Amino acid sequence: MSDRSSTGESGSIYYDDQEIIPDNGLKIETAPFGLEKLYDYEPGGHHPVHLDDVFNNRYRVIHKLGSGGFANVWLCRDLAAGLPKYVAAKVIAAEGSTAECPESRVGKLLETGCEREATAIYFSLPLDQFEIHGPNGTHYVFVYPVLGPRVSKLLHLSRLDDPGPQLRKICLEIAQAMATLHAHGICHGDFRPANILARIRGFDGLSEETVLEILGRPETTKVILVSGETHTLKTAPQYLIYPVKWDEVLLNPNNTSLTTGSACLTDFGESFESSSPPVEVGIPQVYYSPEQALEGKVGEASDLWALGCTLFEVRTGRKLFDTFDGDVDECLCKIALLLGKYPEPWWSETWASRRHFFQDEGDGDGKVVKVPRKPSTGNRTDAPQFHRPVYERPIPRSLEEIIREGAIFDVNKGPHVVVKDITTQESKIFADLLGRILNYNPKKRLSAEEVGQHEWFKL
Structure with a gap:
């Protein structure tokens, strides 16, 4: 898997003076904002996923919740459940799917004597875990409850005359989550709003049609060769899927009760024992x-x-x-x-x-x-752009x-x-x-x- 995390680094190819084309010769038809990098679809990288794919003969993909270099998170329907049940399946890149996979570190909470009921209040714990095998390698998959957006982006609270009480409640839960970790000798290591998500009331019992009406139907962008032709690479999907647009979801007046007002700490990929x-x-x-x-x-x-x-x-x-x-x-x-x-x-x-x-x-x-x-000398070689008057x-x-x-x-x-x-x-x-x-x-x-x-x- 490529270790490139930004455009223009060694190994990428400039195309039309603007677009960056990965080594695999692929590009997408529309803007890449919010999407994983195409150069991560190679051996050791992401598992190529399409809508309606089924993981472990049980979890069928219906939308994307998030993407990144380490993993992609998919909204899935649990086919083993009688009534409609939905989960978040986090598919780890093959290179990160090892015995030392950081995602599994959350299990240390349970090993240190902290009861599952207590940790479930503040943390998102795996409901299931398994491996899948694909063209880019073996991937760990962790199945979690479905969560909402980061707690610093609850834009619907702007409708309240005073959002302070609700935000202070969330902040208290955030502090209590850290206190629970530290009490059991664990540091999070990456404690920030991006890793603290809002709990939602859940979609269990709702039809897929209703869930997609709430979240918006998946938007895709086709993956093609630089030449514009359809690609046949097994290592990459035929299209990328844009994640759920939570801002739009929560600003919809019909979804005002979707979040519970509680926070959940996620992503223990940088966690470590306080003593080490x-x-x-x-x-x-x-x-x-x-x-x-x-x-x-x-x-x-x-x-x-x-x-x-x-x-x-x-x-x-x-x-x-x-x-x-x-x-x-x-x-x-x-x-x-x-x-x-x-x-x-x-x-x-x-x-x-x-x-x-x-x-x-x-x-x-x-x-x-x-x-x-x-002060500027007026000499262009004196980097005047750094010295001109600015507001x-x-x-x-x-x-x-x-x-x-x-x-x-x-x-x-x-x-x-x-x-x-x-x-x-x-x-x-x-x-x-x-x-x-x-x-x-x-x-x-x-x-x-x-x-x-x-x-x-x-x-």
Whole structure:
């Protein structure tokens, strides 16, 4: 399986100066947004799947729930059930289908004495597991209950006068999920909104026709050769399927009661035992703790930092330390601008490029001071695009200030968004909670259990 994860890397072919064609010579007819990569349909990669395929003589594919480089997730009807029953079948790429498959790590929750009933409250546990064999190899398949969208994208809550109580309830469950993991010696390693999904009331008992009326019928795009002809490769499907568009589903007035208002933690692919932290984990850099970014240290403390970022994102619909491209230096800058100077030796020694961005000393209020922008010389070789006058949006310099900007719901997929105010009282209390989680000293951060006991959840 190819290890390429972005366009333009070694091994891809440029086509018409824009499109990237994988080594297998295939392309699709329409936009690739939301789809898996064609170059992952090769030995070691994804299993080619079409609608109405049946896994293990039991699970028939009727739609796609999600896609990625590690696995694709399919909405299936369970043919072994009497009444209509639906499940999510996660088909792991062949290269990842080994005895050390990260997906199976969730089983450690059960091995550590945590009862299945308790874990089922916060986590998505496999209902079934088996192997399938195809042209690209052997694939592990994990069958789960069907879940909804990520909890930071519950756009239908924009219809409420005050979505705060519902979002705080979800945030409490998120904190309790982490507390359960940490109590059993497990770190999640990739704790972020993308891996926390909303529970739905389920489709069991409904006809397939009704389910597809709710979710929308599958949209496909044909897979063809670069020449435009139909391909005959066994390693790739004849078409790719776009995942369910949850934004559209939840904004439909007929589906207002589809979600239960509860959260479910998923994707344990980066999880590890607290006593044996790995060298690194694959969490996106915008959720890195300072000690992870500067020293490569991961553990319960870095999980907690990610929890703080996640709580903010779920409550406000915005990333706390949003960046243009996820660059580590940019992330560190965003953190310093909001939370202040890093302690030594991080500030003066560990962060090698810090002096490119900030002066050694802060201002009278203890805030970091940017290095003045270099004036343009007018010479085009002097990279004038970096020095020309630009409008800079005022940057919030405290947690309370950034919280007061409100909760944003991008219901129109454009510049016009719905903004719900967050009261001054809640802003102060929420800022206190986040400040206690996002402490630069890893040892002084609130534990996940302590987070769940904070006053913010009692508003």
